Amino acid sequence: MTAVELLDQLKRLWLERRSEVNERFKRTLPLADYIVDRWEKARELGFGEGTSIYDSSLVFGDVRVGEHTWIGPFTLLDGSGGGLEIGSHCSISAGVQIYTHDTVERSLSGGKAPIVTAPTRIGSNCYIGPNTVIAKGVTIGDGVVIGANSLVLKDIPSGSKAFGTPCRVVGAA
Structure with a gap:
């Protein structure tokens, strides 16, 4: 042919x-x-039963995802800096970026400082709105709603609703 x-x-x-x-x-x-079958790709990545991830999504490093989680298109899951964990029954909306490292200090030092890494965790039963960015080392508890276009720089406790740039808790989910 x-x-x-x-x-x-x-x-x-x-x-x-x-x-x-x-x-x-x-x-x-x-x-x-x-x-590409979204559920097959998730199985090949070792994600939990019933989880799906679009082929347009990027996955780097150690990323663990629970059961029945939906990972939307054009997402970036970076587990290269100490591991990324996402719980079960979550919705990770289109365009979400989740990091476990940053190169700020390395860039400012002209390459002398190391890349800074920290594990990142998202609990179960969470909704992460479209185009949200979650920085390295953040822990988001269970049952959390993060509004669209948020920049999450600090931990968000379980049962919270939060949004903004920077993201802040505004009430209960």
Whole structure:
């Protein structure tokens, strides 16, 4: 099979899958998300039963995820700096970035200081709103709601509702 024939087959597959998904769910996706099974990818990463993760998501280092957690498209899960743990029954919305390291001191020192690392943890039954950024070393308790576009720099206690830049607790979830 030539490269042109293979490309034609791929285009036909894409058009067919795009039509099926749009008809069934009224959505369009990046090419790989039509082909890659989200639940299979989660299983291959060792995530809990019933968890799904879009192919457009990036996963680095030691990342552990519990059962029945939904990880949306275009997310970044960085477990390279000491491990990232996400509990069960969570929703990690589109565009969320979760870190376990930063290079601020290294950059300011001209490369002399080390990369700073710390494990990050999100409890169970949490909702993390779209485009939220969670910094290294943060612990988010169980049953927490984090509003969209938040910058989480400090721990958030269980049962809280929090949002903002920087993120702050505004009430009970």
